[in-house]
Amino acid sequence: MEVDDEMIKSIGEEEEKRKPIVVILVGAPGSGKSTFCDHVMRVSTRPWVRVCQDTIGNGKAGTKAQCLALSNTSLKEEKSILIDRCNLDREQRADFVKLGESHQVDVHAVVLDLPAKLCISRSVKRTGHEGNLQGGKAAAVVNRMLQKKELPKLNEGFSRITFCQNENDVQAAMDTYGALSSSDSLPSGCYGEKKADTKVQLGIMKFLKRVDPPNRVRSDKTVPGSLAEIPKENHFVDAGQDQQMGSENGAHPLDSPPPTLAFPSISTADFQFNIDRASEIIVETVEEFINKLGNARLVLVDLSHGSKILSLVKTKAAIKNIDHKKFFTFVGDITKLRSEGGLHCNVIANAANWRLKPGGGGVNAAIYNAAGPDLDTATKNRAGSLAPGKAITVPLPSTSSLFSKEGVTHVIHVLGPNMNPKRPNCLKDDYNKGTKVLREAYLSLFENFASIVNAQEKLSDSSSVKPDSHSHLDGISNCDQKVRREDGASNTERNKKLKGFIGETESKTLYSVDVKENAINSGKKSQSLNKDWGSWAQALYSVAMHPEKHRNDVIEVSDDIVVLNDLYPKAQKHVLVISRAEGLDRLADVREEHLPVLRTMHDVGLKWAQTFLSENESLVFRLGYHSAPSMRQLHLHVISQDFNSKHLKNKKHWNSFNSPFFRDSVDVIQEVSEQGKATLNEDEKFMSMELRCNRCRSAHPNIPRLKSHIGICKSPFPAPLLQNGRLLTKSDAC
DNA sequence: GTTCTAGAAC
DNA sequence: GTTCTAGAAC
Numbered sequence: 001m002e003v004d005d006e007m008i009k010s011i012g013e014e015e016e017k018r019k020p021i022v023v024i025l026v027g028a029p030g031s032g033k034s035t036f037c038d039h040v041m042r043v044s045t046r047p048w049v050r051v052c053q054d055t056i057g058n059g060k061a062g063t064k065a066q067c068l069a070l071s072n073t074s075l076k077e078e079k080s081i082l083i084d085r086c087n088l089d090r091e092q093r094a095d096f097v098k099l100g101e102s103h104q105v106d107v108h109a110v111v112l113d114l115p116a117k118l119c120i121s122r123s124v125k126r127t128g129h130e131g132n133l134q135g136g137k138a139a140a141v142v143n144r145m146l147q148k149k150e151l152p153k154l155n156e157g158f159s160r161i162t163f164c165q166n167e168n169d170v171q172a173a174m175d176t177y178g179a180l181s182s183s184d185s186l187p188s189g190c191y192g193e194k195k196a197d198t199k200v201q202l203g204i205m206k207f208l209k210r211v212d213p214p215n216r217v218r219s220d221k222t223v224p225g226s227l228a229e230i231p232k233e234n235h236f237v238d239a240g241q242d243q244q245m246g247s248e249n250g251a252h253p254l255d256s257p258p259p260t261l262a263f264p265s266i267s268t269a270d271f272q273f274n275i276d277r278a279s280e281i282i283v284e285t286v287e288e289f290i291n292k293l294g295n296a297r298l299v300l301v302d303l304s305h306g307s308k309i310l311s312l313v314k315t316k317a318a319i320k321n322i323d324h325k326k327f328f329t330f331v332g333d334i335t336k337l338r339s340e341g342g343l344h345c346n347v348i349a350n351a352a353n354w355r356l357k358p359g360g361g362g363v364n365a366a367i368y369n370a371a372g373p374d375l376d377t378a379t380k381n382r383a384g385s386l387a388p389g390k391a392i393t394v395p396l397p398s399t400s401s402l403f404s405k406e407g408v409t410h411v412i413h414v415l416g417p418n419m420n421p422k423r424p425n426c427l428k429d430d431y432n433k434g435t436k437v438l439r440e441a442y443l444s445l446f447e448n449f450a451s452i453v454n455a456q457e458k459l460s461d462s463s464s465v466k467p468d469s470h471s472h473l474d475g476i477s478n479c480d481q482k483v484r485r486e487d488g489a490s491n492t493e494r495n496k497k498l499k500g501f502i503g504e505t506e507s508k509t510l511y512s513v514d515v516k517e518n519a520i521n522s523g524k525k526s527q528s529l530n531k532d533w534g535s536w537a538q539a540l541y542s543v544a545m546h547p548e549k550h551r552n553d554v555i556e557v558s559d560d561i562v563v564l565n566d567l568y569p570k571a572q573k574h575v576l577v578i579s580r581a582e583g584l585d586r587l588a589d590v591r592e593e594h595l596p597v598l599r600t601m602h603d604v605g606l607k608w609a610q611t612f613l614s615e616n617e618s619l620v621f622r623l624g625y626h627s628a629p630s631m632r633q634l635h636l637h638v639i640s641q642d643f644n645s646k647h648l649k650n651k652k653h654w655n656s657f658n659s660p661f662f663r664d665s666v667d668v669i670q671e672v673s674e675q676g677k678a679t680l681n682e683d684e685k686f687m688s689m690e691l692r693c694n695r696c697r698s699a700h701p702n703i704p705r706l707k708s709h710i711g712i713c714k715s716p717f718p719a720p721l722l723q724n725g726r727l728l729t730k731s732d733a734c
Numbered sequence: 735g736t737t738c739t740a741g742a743a744c
Numbered sequence: 745g746t747t748c749t750a751g752a753a754c
Contacts, residue, residue, distance in 0.1 A: 568735075703748075704748080
């Protein structure tokens with residue numbers, strides 16, 4: 001931003017009298033509005049009042065009306081006011097702009113238009129949550145808000161608008177407002193509007209110089225800070241016309257980059273696939289896929305400046321007129337694209353080996369090194385090997401530094417054909433087969449990426465819908481509060497609200513329809529996303545990600561968990577407490593950092609058991625996890641021990657709750673806190689164990705006989721179950 | 735996860 | 745002949 005010093009100094013010459021102003025801050029959560037206010041109020045000699053919807057309610061959700069009331073009083077007292085709420089769209093600002101007219105004062109806007117990723121990371125840090133889930137949600141909320149962003153214009157009623165696109169701009173604006181004495185005023189007009197901003201642009205150009213010869217510098221205007229835009233102008237020969245920047249009438253491109261897959265050239269390094277043929281295949285498969293990807297982008301990455309594959313692909317893509325906004329090449333380290341390259345790629349592809357093992361060299365070694373051991377663990381949980389031509393998606397645990405530093409959420413392992421006689425499965429010179437396999441590899445890679453994009457779009461929809469349950473709140477203006485809520489500070493109200501759904505077992509039919517639809521959808525869209533989970537196994541995942549779409553089945557929802565009645569209860573009372581953490585598919589994924597989730601799930605489970613116990617004292621509850629669940633998404637079973645259900649039909653049903661395969665929640669929590677993970681008794685042998693009564697331990701030849709026995713057995717439960725709170729009875733609940 | 739059903743067990 | 749299990753398909 002360029003503040004005109006001379007103009008500032010000329011202020012206040014005509015007016016000696018104190019004249020308050022209204023400064024409306026405009027910015028997403030995490031853009032620095034409160035910091036701005038604090039700074040100005042600390043250094044200024046002018047009396048300021050900060051009108052903050054977050055704090056105005058004294059701990060409760062503030063309202064816009066309260067903010068307006070405080071604004072009116074303050075202006076009457078000749079105090080200037082700082083409106084500290086998001087104010088991202090015109091409608092949200094309108095009432096505050098009107099204050100100018102009613103109090104005959106100037107109304108200014110200070111737009112904190114910082115990169116989305118910065119706002120997101122601040123939002124996450126501010127609320128003290130660094131985990132995957134919270135981070136992802138904060139991101140979704142901030143992104144969603146930014147989509148609705150309407151930058152202020154003078155004709156809304158502002159006399160002055162200051163746009164800040166980076167920290168320096170913000171500092172300058174804080175200095176400007178901080179320096180205002182009671183009688184000063186600032187000149188009217190727009191300041192720091194988007195144009196080729198030297199400060200930011202320099203930073204970008206410095207980077208570009210490093211990674212690519214800088215002989216294609218564009219002179220047209222760009223959006224500073226919009227890192228998503230970087231590659232377009234630099235990585236294709238004849239990148240062509242400016243297609244994206246035109247922000248003529250205030251329509252600004254999003255600050256958050258679209259979903260982006262960075263991938264190395266497959267098989268052309270160690271596997272010695274002919275580079276020219278490979279470039280053909282890349283361009284062809286990209287061309288086939290690019291239009292199926294919405295606004296998502298594909299980026300071919302190579303470390304080397306003189307990369308032959310990049311230049312061949314660039315040329316061929318240009319000939320085919322492939323949209324360079326959606327596909328471009330990039331020179332850089334695939335493990336440092338964001339931190340060193342400023343290119344945010346949420347998904348990266350790994351040129352894997354068939355054993356899916358770390359090390360070796362090249363991209364595989366680099367990615368495993370950068371990701372840390374979590375990638376290996378996560379990969380092993382998905383698959384043990386990979387066939388040439390195939391790809392497999394591995395969600396990156398939030399503990400991985402690739403996740404935290406680079407914003408990579410998924411790694412897709414791809415195995416291409418090998419033409420190198422010194423490596424396994426060499427095709428010798430069979431390029432017929434090699435071409436087919438390489439093509440298959442790229443298509444599989446892009447398909448996996450498309451599945452991730454689909455899943456993330458759904459997630460973002462979900463996050464944007466959830467706050468609507470607070471429909472009494474004030475839409476976007478409450479965004480700061482919403483983010484906080486997303487982070488789990490206040491769930492009780494929502495929980496209470498939804499608790500009313502309990503007992504609506506009739507809704508099962510609806511749920512079953514949902515499940516079927518979901519199965520069909522995921523069968524189509526996510527076929528390759530989770531090869532190890534059948535399409536039918538996605539139902540709980542779907543509920544966890546989109547509880548709002550399953551209102552009839554969900555009996556409780558918070559930021560961390562969803563509770564629903566098991567669709568096929570195996571006992572009189574059988575509910576599932578499902579974690580909402582993306583990537584936490586099953587007990588095997590649970591690590592020490594998930595302890596808070598486990599404890600929350602346990603507490604929620606206990607609460608439900610107690611609720612049921614208060615309705616029926618004779619029940620006994622057990623809380624636990626299946627060692628190897630059939631359904632994706634970590635879920636805690638809260639199940640009464642009568643097992644009186646028509647849905648309990650076979651040995652597996654029984655043994656999954658009555659053998660070591662069932663892991664008590666208390667034990668899981670203890671093991672995870674002591675050993676960092678839970679013991680899994682996954683062996684199939686537990687499923688085929690003889691059928692024994694859960695009370696007297698008597699054996700029974702088949703399910704019907706067992707069921708008739710347990711219907712009458714009144715023996716006490718075995719001693720181990722009575723210890724450590726594994727069983728919950730009425731007396732425990734009191 | 736369930737459903738369906740062939741064929742084993744009774 | 746009927747009951748029950750278990751594997752395939754979804």
